Amino acid sequence: xxxxxxxxxxxxxxxxxxxxxxxxxxxxxxxxxxxxxxxxxxxxxxxxxxxxxxxxxxxxxxxxxxxxxxxxxxxxxxxxxxxxxxxxxxxxxxxxxxxxxxxxxxxxxxxxxxxxxxxxxxxxxxxxxxxxxxxxxxxxxxxxxxxxxxxxxxxxxxxxxxxxxxxxxxxxxxxxxxxxxxxxxxxxxxxxxxxxxxxxxxxxxxxxxxxxxxxxxxxxxxxxxxxxxxxxxxxxxxxxxxxxxxxxxxxxxxxxxxxxxxxxxxx
Numbered sequence: 001x002x003x004x005x006x007x008x009x010x011x012x013x014x015x016x017x018x019x020x021x022x023x024x025x026x027x028x029x030x031x032x033x034x035x036x037x038x039x040x041x042x043x044x045x046x047x048x049x050x051x052x053x054x055x056x057x058x059x060x061x062x063x064x065x066x067x068x069x070x071x072x073x074x075x076x077x078x079x080x081x082x083x084x085x086x087x088x089x090x091x092x093x094x095x096x097x098x099x100x101x102x103x104x105x106x107x108x109x110x111x112x113x114x115x116x117x118x119x120x121x122x123x124x125x126x127x128x129x130x131x132x133x134x135x136x137x138x139x140x141x142x143x144x145x146x147x148x149x150x151x152x153x154x155x156x157x158x159x160x161x162x163x164x165x166x167x168x169x170x171x172x173x174x175x176x177x178x179x180x181x182x183x184x185x186x187x188x189x190x191x192x193x194x195x196x197x198x199x200x201x202x203x204x205x206x207x208x209x210x211x212x213x214x215x216x217x218x219x220x221x222x223x224x225x226x227x228x229x230x231x232x233x234x235x236x237x238x239x240x241x242x243x244x245x246x247x248x249x250x251x252x253x254x255x256x257x258x259x260x261x262x263x264x265x266x267x
Contacts, residue, residue: 023072
């Protein structure tokens with residue numbers, strides 16, 4: 001429970017400026033920097049951008065309800081237990097008491113990060129709130145912020161163009177690679193067909209050569225066999241005729257019939 005001596009009662013606020021004053025005191029009481037508030041929001045899934053916190057605390061922007069509840073929770077206040085902040089926000093929101101100096105709706109981009117911890121913030125007043133930022137300094141800061149946003153948008157556009165060009169170039173290279181791969185594949189298929197045809201022709205030629213060689217060898221063997229047979233036939237005593245005539249022509253045959261005298265009965 002909050003010590004009454006340090007209690008900050010938001011119900012006393014009758015304008016958005018006074019509510020901003022209460023929020024300033026709440027931040028200073030808990031000794032939280034803008035960076036720490038932003039880190040808390042990132043960790044808890046409740047965005048508290050430093051630029052937005054700075055604008056809300058100096059009444060340059062009326063906070064949204066979710067932003068207010070996240071801010072007081074980051075400062076140690078339980079919104080469910082201490083409902084004074086939400087009730088005060090609802091009352092001021094209904095009355096529409098947003099200060100004239102507040103930034104017009106839609107002019108602030110919460111996504112743009114400005115390192116407010118490096119800014120020389122105003123001193124704290126006796127009641128525990130920050131002194132108002134002079135209008136001239138505020139306008140200069142807003143001008144720098146607008147320049148930063150414009151620069152960021154320009155860089156983003158250039159990056160998008162570069163990415164788009166890179167995609168186009170990547171697709172072109174990919175299409176070229178596919179075409180070259182198709183050509184290489186077609187050439188490889190043609191070369192494979194040529195090699196296969198050459199191999200078949202060579203195999204057929206070698207088979208024919210082997211057949212011719214085998215036939216020639218067989219013919220040579222037959223010629224040699226016939227030559228040896230003729231030579232043997234011409235050798236005396238080896239002729240079948242000599243063998244027949246050397247026998248007794250009158251010797252009966254084994255079957256009992258008379259033998260022949262020479263060929264066809266001639267001696």
